[in-house]
Amino acid sequence: MSLRLLQHRAPDGTRSVVFADGASAHVLDGVAGVRDLAQRAIAGGITLAAAARACARGSDIDLAQELAEGRFLPPIDHEDPAHLIMTGTGLTHLGSAEGRDKMHRDAAAAAHQTDSMRMFLEGLEGGKPAPGAVGQQPEWFYKGDGSQLVGPGEALTMPAFAKDGGEEPELAGIYLIGTDGTPFRLGFALANEFSDHVTERHNYLWLAHSKLRQASLGPELLIDEAPSDVRGTSRIVRNGEVLWEKPFLSGEDNMSHALANLEHHHFKYGLFRRPGDIHVHFFGTATLSFADGVSTQVGDTFEIEAAPFTLPLRNSLARAAGDDAPVAVKVL
Incomplete structure (x- = not known):
């Protein structure tokens, strides 16, 4: 069990x-x-x-x-949110290039391979090296610090300037850096790596902007095992009815990269091995409602569930108050 x-x-x-x-x-x-x-x-x-x-x-x-009753917090946190770092890797799952390629295909001629497809194929070829070897590095992105981590049942709030708020059902690895700089994997959590897919689709170089959003973790931290074949369901509920629902796969058996390879290419940077820090690293997904033409609305609820986790992850969608006026910087 x-x-x-x-x-x-x-x-x-x-x-x-x-x-x-x-x-x-x-x-x-x-x-x-x-x-x-x-x-x-x-x-x-x-x-x-x-x-x-x-x-x-x-x-x-x-x-x-x-x-x-809303009693569960995220399964990991830090008393100083600046010492919890959220990052992720994309195009890591078998089939993950399909949705991404759809988003970027209009920007390239039909005979031209998009950068997304090239990166996916490189991962497919070199993402699972022999034990002890270094494989192809994946796409990597920064999401924010612990202030952006949302608990189960809480709203995922997109900025006032956001073009979209879309779900990404996946696994997240949870890590603590030891006193000697060694990364220790504590376990895995069910996750919603919330993103702005409209912004990303406009120009792939805006991926970094699209990822600077909140994210949520399910209440359970799975320990003592690395799930190799995760099969779950992602859905969007609107006004009490299921608007969209689709199965999703995760775990190493369904990925083009080995977990060890993804971990190496994150923790190879010394700044990510600072003693005492917590890292929440999202491993990617191949299933997006946006790829199926769904436009989310404020008030929608994202639901993600998958064995061996026993509890679902639910978050409603909200938009922050404010406008798109320029941020004024004062000169000293």
Whole structure:
């Protein structure tokens, strides 16, 4: 059965960590956050699962009920949001080039291969090198820091100037950098890597702009395993009815890159190995409602669910107040 960690906040604001093993779940006494538990595990030279099992058992938790009451936080955070870094890689999944190529095809002649397709094919050829070898580097992007991380059940808010707010159902790897600069993978979370696909489609060089958005993680951190074949469903609900729904695949079996290759090409940069930092890295998707012609609206709800996670990730769509007036910079 899958082992998961969840971060819980009681009505009085008290934080705790919940340890779930299959269908059963209980509070870990004396642990306020997953980062704290991970630091214990690193210091003790044990796994995160072993550190959780070593904690005193607290009260049992009904996961579905607590989710419905909005008690779960994102499964990882940092007391200083600037030390939580959100990044991602794209064109990493088998079939992921199709939707992206549709978005960019108008910019190139039919006989000309788009940059997206070239990058995808390079990953397909060299993204899964032999163990110990370095493979083809993937597309990479920066999303923001911990201030942009949205919890399960909360709204994903696009900026006032955004052209679109679209879902991206995928897995995110969660990492803590040890005191000696070693990256430790804590586990995986279900994720919505929220993006502005209209902005991206206008010009591929605007990809960086399209990715500077909020993102959300499901409540569960899957530990002690790397899921190789994830099969889930992504849907959009509008006015209580399903507007769009489609299955999605993830996990290494369905990817053109090995996880180890994606991790290497992120953590090869020394600035991403700063002790104590948390990294949330989104591994990409091949399934987008935008590629099927869907235009989202404020008030829509994104729903993502996939085994071995037992709880869904739901977020409504909102738009920030404001206008598109220029930001004034004062000269000192």
